[in-house]
Amino acid sequence: MNPASLAPGSLVLCAQRSLHAQLGARRAGVTSSRETAWSSQPEGREQSLSLPGNEQRPKAAVVDHPAEPSDIRLIVSDMDGTLLDDDGKVPAAFWPLLGDLHRAGILFVPASGRQYQTLHGIFGEHDGLIYIAENGTNVVQDGVSIDLEPVEPTIIAPIVDWVRTTAAAGADLGLVVCGARSAYIERGDAHFVSQVRQYYAAVEVVADVQAAALDDVILKLAIYDPAFAETRSGPALRGLGLPSEIVVSGQNWVDVMRQGANKGRALERLQQQLGISRAQTMAFGDYLNDAEMLDAAGHSYAMANGHPSILARAMNIAPPCSEAGVVRSIRAALPHLQGEPVSV
Structure with missing residues (x-):
């Protein structure tokens, strides 16, 4: 059974044969759909929190x-x-x-x-x-x-192209294509590799991350941006208008995932x-x-x-x-x- 075709709320055992089935579908050009009618999350709380007696506790x-x-x-x-x-x-x-x-x-x-x-x-x-x-x-x-919850395959190429183009113009960016089996990177300099290895024990330096993605189930794309991701890469990636979930996961990292994940x-x-x-x-x-x-x-x-x-x-x-x-x-x-x- 392909996890990408499950209805929301399902939890199904996905053994290695499930991953192989997805890879076969990817190579054959078959894409699967998943409903996206997720319930909305509560809004963020106020900057101070209420205590009994209507006292206000500072957030710190x-x-x-x-x-x-x-x-x-x-x-x-x-x-x-x-x-x-x-x-x-x-x-x-x-x-x-x-x-x-x-x-x-x-x-x-x-x-x-x-x-x-x-x-x-x-x-x-x-x-x-x-x-x-x-x-x-x-x-x-x-x-x-x-x-x-693998990413929609159609968003991989636009993200890869954006990172390559932006980096070629002089921005210090790095991309990690995160698969279930391994992570894949094209940039092989020592600084970037050291940053990646903090979070990805299984990582391969490859000539083309898109080609490598065909042999794995891609869960997310992580963009490394040392110039404070929340104010630069995060907004820029959202501006691409792709059907994806974009979250700033650290001061220098933005993750692009399946919508709703x-x-x-x-x-x-x-x-x-x-x-x-x-x-x-x-x-x-x-x-x-x-x-x-x-x-x-x-x-x-x-x-x-x-x-x-x-x-x-x-x-x-x-x-x-x-x-x-x-x-x-x-x-x-x-x-x-x-x-x-x-x-x-």
Whole structure:
């Protein structure tokens, strides 16, 4: 069964034979359609958040001890700027917490713009995780993609042409064509490759990324823009008017995905499959590509170091990633878990 032809809300096991079927259709020039009648997400919250008694809490306040949520069964967390510290490392206090969550029957889900292979390299020795990778376009369990949202093949060439033309005119841009099997780049200089390898463990330098795309299922196209992506590449890509989802996923990255694809949509389908409600879900994020994911959780946390719009959108604000904010917030919210309080 081809995941690109599924109706919205479906969650289907996609083994390797599913990927091969898609590749055969791509080579034969066959494209598939998918309904796009997704429900709209709530609007962003105001810049200050209401508390009991109509008090107003400034968005930068840090919540260390919120009221204990009842029956949390799923915790989903972004990686860069959220779970990972300023050096891009998982805080040491997270690993005993992960064990405590497992014993309590609470599922932890890394949710990232990073490639699945990269996420698995971080968590792979720990069993029982489900990964929301590539900004929600690839959900992986036990090494198998259970939910894929590939890009529309028709948008690949215009994006590739735009990056090539803009770079030829002097802009410092790089393109990553992100497939389920590997990522593909044409630019091979050491600086760009080092940036790419932070997020893509499986990456190939090729002569033509469009040709390479024919042999993989393409999940998204990531544009590297060191001149602040939110104000340059993001608006320029939206101006192309392509039927796609364009999100600024970091200070220097813009992701182009299938229309309607995001971490929140992937989380909603996962909740449905697992029989876990929004009220039983906690979510942590820091940047624009985390917005819909926070909306899909009954207990949402923005990191204190996060983007202003995410700070305004979340129900709670966690300590910064440099202070193990995800770990501290989970420990504070779920004191019944075993383990010692976190010290930083």
